[in-house]
Amino acid sequence: MRNVLTLTLALGLSVCFAQNKQLLYGFDEVPQSLMLNPGTKVPQKKHFGIPFLSQLHINGGSSGVSVFDIFGESNVDINTRIRNKIFELKNSDFFTATEQLEIINFGWRANNEIYFSGGIYQELDFISYFPRDLAILAWEGNRDYLDYPFNLGEISATADLLTVYHFGANKQLTKKLTAGLRVKLYSSMLSARSVNNKGTFVTTLGGPDSPNIYEHTVTNANVTLNTSGIASLDGMDSSEIPGEIIGRAFFGGNFGLGVDLGATYDINNRLSASASLIDVGMIFHGKDAETYEATGTYTLDGIELIFPPLSAGQPTLPYYDNLEDELEEEIPIDTITSGYTQFRPLKVNAALKYSFGKTVGKGAECDCRNMGGGIDRAQAVGAQFYSIFRPKGPQMAGTLFYYRRLWDFLAAKATYTVDSYSFSNVGLALVTDFGKFNFYIAADNLLRYGNLAKAKSVSLQLGFNIKIDEE
Amino acid sequence: MKKNLLKPLMVVFICLLAFACVKDTDFDQAEDIVLTPVVELDLIYFNIEASEFYDDVNQIPIPTLTDTTEIRFLDDTEVQENLRRADFYFKFTNSIPRNFQVDFQFLSEQNDTTYATQTSVAEGSVQTPVITEFEEIIEGDDILQVTMANRIVVSVTIPDANPDLEGTLNLQSKTTYYLEIRDRE
Numbered sequence: 001m002r003n004v005l006t007l008t009l010a011l012g013l014s015v016c017f018a019q020n021k022q023l024l025y026g027f028d029e030v031p032q033s034l035m036l037n038p039g040t041k042v043p044q045k046k047h048f049g050i051p052f053l054s055q056l057h058i059n060g061g062s063s064g065v066s067v068f069d070i071f072g073e074s075n076v077d078i079n080t081r082i083r084n085k086i087f088e089l090k091n092s093d094f095f096t097a098t099e100q101l102e103i104i105n106f107g108w109r110a111n112n113e114i115y116f117s118g119g120i121y122q123e124l125d126f127i128s129y130f131p132r133d134l135a136i137l138a139w140e141g142n143r144d145y146l147d148y149p150f151n152l153g154e155i156s157a158t159a160d161l162l163t164v165y166h167f168g169a170n171k172q173l174t175k176k177l178t179a180g181l182r183v184k185l186y187s188s189m190l191s192a193r194s195v196n197n198k199g200t201f202v203t204t205l206g207g208p209d210s211p212n213i214y215e216h217t218v219t220n221a222n223v224t225l226n227t228s229g230i231a232s233l234d235g236m237d238s239s240e241i242p243g244e245i246i247g248r249a250f251f252g253g254n255f256g257l258g259v260d261l262g263a264t265y266d267i268n269n270r271l272s273a274s275a276s277l278i279d280v281g282m283i284f285h286g287k288d289a290e291t292y293e294a295t296g297t298y299t300l301d302g303i304e305l306i307f308p309p310l311s312a313g314q315p316t317l318p319y320y321d322n323l324e325d326e327l328e329e330e331i332p333i334d335t336i337t338s339g340y341t342q343f344r345p346l347k348v349n350a351a352l353k354y355s356f357g358k359t360v361g362k363g364a365e366c367d368c369r370n371m372g373g374g375i376d377r378a379q380a381v382g383a384q385f386y387s388i389f390r391p392k393g394p395q396m397a398g399t400l401f402y403y404r405r406l407w408d409f410l411a412a413k414a415t416y417t418v419d420s421y422s423f424s425n426v427g428l429a430l431v432t433d434f435g436k437f438n439f440y441i442a443a444d445n446l447l448r449y450g451n452l453a454k455a456k457s458v459s460l461q462l463g464f465n466i467k468i469d470e471e
Numbered sequence: 472m473k474k475n476l477l478k479p480l481m482v483v484f485i486c487l488l489a490f491a492c493v494k495d496t497d498f499d500q501a502e503d504i505v506l507t508p509v510v511e512l513d514l515i516y517f518n519i520e521a522s523e524f525y526d527d528v529n530q531i532p533i534p535t536l537t538d539t540t541e542i543r544f545l546d547d548t549e550v551q552e553n554l555r556r557a558d559f560y561f562k563f564t565n566s567i568p569r570n571f572q573v574d575f576q577f578l579s580e581q582n583d584t585t586y587a588t589q590t591s592v593a594e595g596s597v598q599t600p601v602i603t604e605f606e607e608i609i610e611g612d613d614i615l616q617v618t619m620a621n622r623i624v625v626s627v628t629i630p631d632a633n634p635d636l637e638g639t640l641n642l643q644s645k646t647t648y649y650l651e652i653r654d655r656e
Contacts, residue, residue: 141508302513
């Protein structure tokens with residue numbers, strides 16, 4: 001129990017991960033590998049995910065800091081450690097958290113040899129870049145940073161809670177080529193994002209013409225926050241909110257459309273290449289959308305007293321109100337209720353796989369019905385590439401993997417991944433088929449499981465399916 | 472051989488997941504986290520002409536000029552809880568050939584004076600203005616008094632005035648706020 005609690009805490013603090021499922025990609029024994037490449041090879045005839053249990057995916061990570069960096073037992077004061085980290089982190093460092101829960105997942109091979117699959121899953125996706133300048137300002141104040149322009153543009157974060165309804169088709173088109181397509185309907189429950197912000201804040205000593213000692217200047221501010229599904233929650237009783245949000249999961253929120261594309265090509269009977277594009281799509285936030293936008297330039301000099309001649313009892317000028325009005329006029333915060341369009345974070349996967357060892361399953365070296373096609377073998381090695389488009393550009397990862405079919409009912413895949421978090425991410429996935437019952441578990445950053453506090457990212461996927469193989 | 476390898480492998484993997492833990496950490500340290508920003512912020516400024524101390528209509532001097540401004544954030548709960556010290560810095564540039572007495576009075580919402588301080592400004596001349604600096608460091612119990620106020624009353628008193636008096640009294644001022652922000656239960 002204590003472990004679970006600390007794990008939750010650890011994930012809570014190091015909230016962040018990049019949706020890379022390097023362990024499941026191309027691991028065809030797991031029906032969910034279809035979700036990562038609609039054009040993967042599907043060995044089974046049918047599959048049904050156990051509702052709510054067919055895939056749980058949790059991912060948390062932060063590119064520059066681990067829980068241990070902050071909360072590790074140490075003689076150094078925690079505030080010193082935080083301060084050191086703030087200065088060490090860059091504004092391209094990020095925190096992210098992803099969670100996906102499959103509600104339903106099913107698939108079957110139709111008579112025309114097309115493998116149809118569909119389902120519903122719920123996704124939470126959060127990323128925030130580290131706003132380094134604002135962290136310095138909050139931690140240190142501006143006294144030691146006169147003339148230093150704090151960059152307001154470092155604010156960059158998105159958060160989404162959505163349900164995805166999907167349906168796809170997969171077919172082996174030729175002996176060498178398998179391709180697939182999946183259509184997705186997104187139903188957004190909550191969404192917020194603040195990206196592409198601009199502006200600086202600087203405190204300078206006033207010059208000879210300046211009315212006061214300092215000039216506090218915001219220059220060319222353009223800070224925008226898009227929200228959808230959030231404005232209407234304001235003022236709602238907190239006990240009503242969960243029900244309201246769950247209601248939106250079923251066609252109550254804002255909609256979007258997207259596709260997944262993918263293909264696998266057998267170069268020869270040992271070498272195979274594959275690639276996929278996941279979430280090529282967008283969500284149209286029209287309902288309950290509110291955008292807040294602050295733009296402008298303003299210099300604050302303090303309050304000027306003008307000592308107006310007043311008769312007794314007469315109030316003086318409302319200097320403070322005037323100052324606030326002036327600020328609101330120069331940097332107005334507009335609330336815009338028109339909708340906005342949000343692109344889904346596009347994910348790109350690609351892999352090259354070399355199979356060796358004895359052949360397994362159907363297909364033998366001289367299978368006349370499968371000339372030139374790939375053959376399932378007991379072992380494989382290969383390389384994978386993964387990229388996800390984030391507000392400040394793509395985040396990429398490279399993976400080397402070793403696959404081994406140990407027995408008919410057990411296969412394993414081990415990965416070594418280099419990404420924004422670390423150069424030492426080793427992962428392992430196991431999939432078992434006991435009769436029709438299919439169970440898989442995949443976890444990365446295994447070297448850190450001895451002490452998760454030192455991990456900068458943690459990713460875990462597990463699930464149960466019923467799988468009916470080809471006779 | 473395969474069998475021999477597999478079992479330990481599975482055991483190790485499952486153990487890793489089952490016994491994954493967070494070690495050598497002390498989350499109680501969260502209570503020790505304190506943000507200590509030091510914020511420099513302009514306060515008030517003014518320019519008083521010497522002629523303002525003389526009522527031309529009634530032909531009498533006006534010995535004291537008074538004005539008030541709200542400093543609304545000063546009695547915010549956050550400021551009351553987190554402000555440890557405030558250094559008020561005033562810089563007078565005087566080209567009027569008179570000394571001045573300047574009073575600063577902090578008033579609460581209920582019009583009670585919670586804190587007061589005063590200084591005198593040296594006389595100058597139009598040709599050679601004289602700078603007088605005044606700093607008031609407020610900490611300890613006094614901070615509680617200051618953060619009960621949300622207005623500052625400034626009174627400028629001249630010993631005597633006549634219609635021929637020339638020059639300007641200029642004030643520039645700023646405050647350095649020393650904050651100590653921690654998680655409070």
